[in-house]
Amino acid sequence: MMTLQDLATRARSLVRGGHRALLGIAGGPGAGKTTLAESLVDLLRQTPPDGRSPEWAAHVPMDGFHLADVELDRLGRRDRKGAPDTFDAAGYAALLRRLREDEDDVIYAPAFERDLEQPIAGSIPISRDTRLIVTEGNYLLLDQGDWAQVRPQLDEVWYCDLGPDERVRRLVSRHEQFGKDHDAAVSWVMRIDQPNADLIAGTRPHADLVIPESVLLSIGDRKTAG
Structure with a gap:
């Protein structure tokens, strides 16, 4: 069975000759992308390559590029x-x-603050010492519009293939955690999240590696236990 250590070994192999590599992790909402990315980076930082600091690996989420609510209101998309x-x-x-061009001493990436449900600019510093960047998000393999510019920047993209029942359960729980009542959470998941998940599922065949549910659940259990 595939393990987190196996995934870390594969991720580490992307960095050859000291060049900077970018690894993408895609999948539907609630599929465990962030948990995998954070667990992977945590493990890689425990054993940096010779002469590197633990910051040789970093996590840069796609969610930092959410449009702010004020702009979504203006566009009528909130x-x-x-x-x-x-x-x-x-x-x-x-x-x-x-990040791929690797020409700057430091590059600042935005993060996404879950409590505020808003992007926060300049939150994640990426130094010259960072050789592996793990980025995760829903639409890394989407070839529509400006999203088509994303995949060419990534050395590999892995797809989190969590089953629909567990994924929906996680999404409902997440929406409840951030303030929605149960009925509103279920409505949002089925009206908004599920159509997005269906779109993302169509990108699965383009992934370099598909990570099965058993592995995602084991990583989630490991993260909770830690």
Whole structure:
């Protein structure tokens, strides 16, 4: 069975000759992308290559490129936040391109604050010592509009293939955690998240590696236990 250590070994192999590598992790909402990315980076930082600091690996989420609520209100899209056109896809692709070019002493990436449900600019510093960047998000393999600029910047993209029952359960729980009552959470998942998940599922065949549910569940259990 595939393990987190196996995935870490594969991720480490992407960095050859000291060049900077970018690894993408895609999948539907609630599929475990962030948990995998954080667990992978945590493990890689425990054993940096010779002469490197633990910051040789870093996590840069796509969610930092959510459009702010004020802009979603202006565009009339806030009621379907999370759809492909509620992100700055071109800005995300431009950041990945800049990271790949590896010409700056430090590059600042935005994060996404779950409590505020808003992007926060300049939150994640990427130094010259960072050789592996793990980025995760729903639409890394989407070939529509500005999203088509993303995949060429990534050395590999892995797809989190969590089953629909567990994924929906996690999404409902997440929405409840951040303030929705149960009925509102279920409504949002079925009206907004599920159509996005269906779109993302169509990109699965383009992944370099498909990570099965058993592995994602074991990583989630490991993260909880830690």
